[in-house]
Every structure is written in structure tokens, then in C-alpha cells.
Amino acid sequence: MSKKIGFVVNSFAGGGAERILGYVVNSIDRSRFSPFLCLLLSPEQSYELSGDVPVHVLEDSPLPFYLKAAAVGFSALAALPFLHSPSRCSEAFRHSRQVIEQLISASLGLKAIIDRERPAALVVFLQTSIVITLLTLIFFRQRLPVVCSDRILLSHELEGYRFPRLNRMLMRLLYRRIDVYLAVSEGVKQDMASQFGIPDTRMVTVYNGFDRRMVLERAGEPLSAGEQELFRRDGLVLITVGRLMEQKGHDDLIKAFALLRQSVSCRLILVGEGDRLDELRRLAAELGIADHVEFPGWTSNPFKLMAAADVFVLSSRYEGFPNVLLEAMALGKAVVSTDCPSGPFEILGGGRYGMLVPPGDHRALAEALHTICTDEAVRNDLQQRSRERAEDFSLERMVAAYEALLDSLSAGSAVLRSGRKDAA
Structure with missing residues (x-):
């Protein structure tokens, strides 16, 4: 029987990460895996999917009062490091509240999909989706294997954020929950080890393929x-x-x-x-x-x-x-x-x-x-x-690497200790 695998991403709009995800979802061996796609932030779809792939889009529903109150409390904590500057403190509070409420809403929607689909593992692309997914698994105490991939050099990407140090600290804490971090290059893999403390034994490099x-x-x-x-x-x-x-x-x-x-x-x-x-x-x-x-x-x-x-x-x-x-x-x-x-x-x-x-x-x-x-x-x-x-970077080689990784992960075995499945 094929294993159900959930693929999670912000949206399916135009972008390199989304295109790679589409290749994998469309090409993965259906005798071994049954994929579904979950769009966390936007229903937009720019790439075609096989007709047998269910697509779940989260609905934006209002939060109950107690969750809004929790968002206010967490936002106040996030603003504490900026008390020396009232303007920055206020900005940090507003920004944190907006982000936290969005995370909570998306987390509730993702939890409902996980309960309904009961996947053997999740594959999550891009930082926002990774954060939402990891928080969902932590809050609801779900021990579901998860593969995460930012598709970019995260340490450099965070430098463009409004509060890079705060985001870096959050990433270091959350990414400990990742079962396998999928790096798109050895450089990304080294960056995640040195900047975010992910052990080499929980990372694997899979180079992108192209059509x-x-x-x-x-x-x-x-x-x-x-x-x-x-x-x-x-x-x-x-x-x-x-x-x-x-x-x-x-x-x-x-x-x-x-x-x-x-x-x-x-x-x-x-x-x-x-x-x-x-x-x-x-x-x-x-x-x-x-x-x-x-x-x-x-x-x-x-x-x-x-x-x-x-x-x-x-x-x-x-x-x-x-x-x-x-x-x-x-x-x-x-x-x-x-x-x-x-x-x-x-x-x-x-x-x-x-x-x-x-x-x-x-x-x-x-x-x-x-x-x-x-x-x-x-x-x-x-x-x-x-x-x-x-010619070294074929779609077939990339998809085969994903399949081997998912076989290993969903079977509960150790991460590919050799660490690398690439096209070189």
C-alpha cells in the first residue's frame, strides 16, 4: 500500500521552489507514495498538477478570543528586548501580533488537514510554511516525521527581515524539531549547521533537477x-x-x-x-x-x-x-x-x-x-x-533522491547517514 505524503508550501504561485515541488509531486512513484498538496497562505496556483493530487487550501477564519489574547501576550514578550526604544518596541509588538495571529490561524487549519489525511510524513518548502508546520506539530504534540527545505541561504535571507536577530533565535529553536533538513546545496547544508545548529546526521543534500x-x-x-x-x-x-x-x-x-x-x-x-x-x-x-x-x-x-x-x-x-x-x-x-x-x-x-x-x-x-x-x-x-x-541534473535523479529519503523517513529508519543524494 502506498504511503500518504503531505507536501506543504505557502502557495503554488510562480517561483523556483514551487516549480521544483510540482515536479516532485507529479513524478513521485504512485505505487509507493500517495501525495497531497497543502497551500497555507494563498490559493494561487501557477503550475499544473496531476489530476490525482488533492489540493487543500486553508481558509482564513477569525480566531476565538482566548487565542487572540494569547497572541497579545506572546507579542508583548517579543517586544521586551526593545523597551529601550518606544517606537521600536511598539513596532515589534504590532509586527509580532500580526505574525502570531497568522501563524495560529494557519496552524489550526493545518492541524485539521493532518487529522483528516493522516499522512506518513510531511515535506515542507519555504520558511513561513516550515515555521507554521513545526509550531503545529509542537503545539498539538504530533510526532509526525517532517522534511523541511528553505530553498535559499537562510542566514543571508534573514538579514533582510525587520528583526533578524529575533527571527534567527526563533529558527534555531524551532528547527530542532525537524527530522530531516533537505539542503539544495552543500553550501546551504554547511550554513544550516554553522548558523542554526542542525546536526549533519539530520541533513541531506538533494540538488534540484530541471525539465x-x-x-x-x-x-x-x-x-x-x-x-x-x-x-x-x-x-x-x-x-x-x-x-x-x-x-x-x-x-x-x-x-x-x-x-x-x-x-x-x-x-x-x-x-x-x-x-x-x-x-x-x-x-x-x-x-x-x-x-x-x-x-x-x-x-x-x-x-x-x-x-x-x-x-x-x-x-x-x-x-x-x-x-x-x-x-x-x-x-x-x-x-x-x-x-x-x-x-x-x-x-x-x-x-x-x-x-x-x-x-x-x-x-x-x-x-x-x-x-x-x-x-x-x-x-x-x-x-x-x-x-x-x-545533463547531470535530471528530474529523474532528483525525484529518485526524494523517494529514497521518504522511504527511509516514513519507515522510521535513520536519516541517510551518508548525508548526500545529489547530481554531481
């Missing part, structure tokens, strides 16, 4: 008239794909491109949306390269744009495991990436399959781009290496 067939098929779709305009001017075309946010380091990329333009005829396309769009446009104008930098926005098919470009660039300050690198490599693109924590170093084999530069160093990035743009032999060699390396 190579889908990427190649979609890359073959014709460009629209507007998209063709992006490639009609002279020179090589550099491209990056990702949300326009601080983490992605697009300001460093634009500065590097400005240096590159001094000696190389080329263009830069930044595919994506985000809150830094206006700032990045202004930076390009200030550097005198606005006519050579394009911001086409978000697209449901970035692969055909990537296929038409000459070089793919990743300028991130930190990652978890950037699948977009694999997708560019599958398309035979020569890639230049920051050696940010974490993921690029492991994907690119320390520089064997693409060029690595220090994060935050736009001059080093410009030098690497100059080499790859002006030395055709280097560029052709990296294109070939890219294709070969991308």
Missing part, C-alpha cells in the same frame, strides 16, 4: 516582433533572468556592463520584474549605457530569449541553488556567475563549466565578461561544457 525537454521545447518557440527587436542591433547579447531585487546584484551587473561597453560592442537584457526597476534604469542612464540595456519585464517563456542571447550572467549576492544557471547551460550558453553562497560553485564545478567571480566585485565581473566576449575559443569551449554539465 530539460521542456526548456528545449520552449526555447524553440518563435520570438515576438518586440522580442526580435532586442536582438537586431550589432554586437553580442548578454542576458540575465531573475527578479529585480537586492539579492540578485543587478546594480553590479550594470556597472560591469558599463566597463565592458568601453571596449566591446554588446547589449544587456535583464528579464524580470521587481522593486528595483526604476533604480536600475536610473543607474544605466547615469552610466551612459541606457540605450544598450533592455528591461523587457517578466515573461512566461524566458527560454527563447536565453536561447537567442550569446552569454548568460548571474550576478547574485547569495542564492540557494539557482536553477536558471542550469537552464541557460542546457541551452548551450557560456555562463559567467558570481561565486556567491551558495550553489554556483557546485553547479559550475569550481569554474570548470563556467566562469566564477567574487560577488559584489563589478570590476572582476567586467573582466570575466570581456574574456568571454572577446575570446571566441573560450566561449565555444564553455558552451560545450555547459551542455554536458546540465
